[in-house]
Amino acid sequence: MKKIVINTSLLLMLSSSLMASSINSEQKSSTWYKDAQNILNARIKTIQNNHKAKNIILFVGDGMGVSTITAARILDGQNKGHTGEENMLSFDKFPYSGLVKTYNTDSQTADSAGTMTAMVTGVKTKKGVLSISEFSNRADCNGSKGHEVKTILEIAEEMKKSTGIVSTARLTHATPAATFAHSADRDWEHKAQGDCKDIAKQFVDFSYGDGIDVARGGGRREFMPKDAKK
Numbered sequence: 001m002k003k004i005v006i007n008t009s010l011l012l013m014l015s016s017s018l019m020a021s022s023i024n025s026e027q028k029s030s031t032w033y034k035d036a037q038n039i040l041n042a043r044i045k046t047i048q049n050n051h052k053a054k055n056i057i058l059f060v061g062d063g064m065g066v067s068t069i070t071a072a073r074i075l076d077g078q079n080k081g082h083t084g085e086e087n088m089l090s091f092d093k094f095p096y097s098g099l100v101k102t103y104n105t106d107s108q109t110a111d112s113a114g115t116m117t118a119m120v121t122g123v124k125t126k127k128g129v130l131s132i133s134e135f136s137n138r139a140d141c142n143g144s145k146g147h148e149v150k151t152i153l154e155i156a157e158e159m160k161k162s163t164g165i166v167s168t169a170r171l172t173h174a175t176p177a178a179t180f181a182h183s184a185d186r187d188w189e190h191k192a193q194g195d196c197k198d199i200a201k202q203f204v205d206f207s208y209g210d211g212i213d214v215a216r217g218g219g220r221r222e223f224m225p226k227d228a229k230k
Contacts, residue, residue, distance in 0.1 A: 022158060026133055027149045032124040058119070058152075062112055062175050066099070105134040113186040116178035121149040130174065130183040130199070137184070141194035144184035153179040157209025165212060170219025172199040180206050190222045 027033055069089070077087025091097075104114040104127040111127045118124045121131055128138040131151050136144040153163050167176040172189040181202040183192065192198040197205065200222045206212055 022155050023150045024148075026135070026147065027121065027123055030123045030133065030149075032118070033122045036122050060116065060119070060175055062169070065102075111186070112174035113178060116175045117149070120151040120153065120179050123149045125149075128186050130178045130181050130186055132182055132184055139185045139193060141184055141192065141196040144182075144196070148182040151179050153212070154208045157211070160209060162213045163209075164214030165217065166214070167217035169217060170222060171203060171215055171217040172219050172222045173217075176217060177203075180212065189219070 073087050073089050073092070074084035076089060077084035080087065102110040102115050104110045105124055107114075107127040113130050114125050114127045117129065117131050123133055125132060125134045126136075126138060129136065129144070131149050132144050133147040133149050136147040153165075156163050165171065165176050165179060167173065169175065170189070171177070172181075174186040177183070177186070177189075177199045181199045183199055183202070184196065185193070188196070189199045192201075200219075203212075203215075204223070
C-alpha cells in the first residue's frame with residue numbers, strides 16, 4: 001500500500017477536482033487534458049489508499065529512452081567486469097516500472113520543451129514551446145498570448161504548497177523551464193521576441209503563491225546583464 005502513496009497523490013493533484021477552477025477553458029477543453037482526466041479518475045477509483053504523501057517529487061530523466069537506458073545498463077555492467085546485458089541499474093530494481101511513448105502534436109520526434117509541458121500541464125503541444133498550447137506556433141510571440149497552460153508547480157503554489165526545481169541543466173533550459181515559464185520558444189532563455197518575457201525574466205518575476213522556494217541548477221549566464229564582465 002505504501003508503495004503507491006506518491007503515485008496516488010500525484011494523480012489526485014492532477015485531477016480535475018483540484019484543478020477545475022484554477023486552469024483556463026482552453027486547457028480544460030483540450031482533448032489531451034480531458035482524456036487524461038478520465039483515465040486518472042478511473043485509476044483513482046480503483047486504488048484504495050487512505051495514506052497521504054508528505055512530499056511529491058517528479059524526477060525526469062531527460063532523453064532516457066529504451067535504447068539509451070539499454071546502452072547505459074550494458075556499459076555499467078562491463079565497467080564492473082561483466083558482459084553487461086545481465087546488469088541492473090538502480091531504477092531497474094524499483095517495484096513498479098512502465099513505458100511512455102513521447103511525441104509532439106507536430107513532430108514524431110519529441111523535444112524536451114513539448115514533452116515536459118505535457119508532463120506538468122496535462123496538455124500535449126508543439127515541439128519547442130514551453131507551457132503554451134498547440135494552438136500557437138513556435139517563435140510567435142503575439143500568437144502565443146492567451147494560449148498559456150497552467151503548470152502543476154503554479155497550481156501547487158496557489159494551494160500554498162512549497163515548491164522547488166533542481167536540475168543538472170540550466171534552470172532556463174527546456175525541462176526545468178516548462179514548470180514555471182510560458183514561452184513560444186525554448187531558445188528565448190535570456191532574450192525573447194517582441195514584448196514577450198524571456199525565460200530568465202519569468203523565473204525572476206514568478207508570482208504564484210509565495211514564489212519558488214528552492215531552485216538549484218546551472219545557467220548563471222542567462223541571468224547576467226548584457227554589459228556584465230564574463
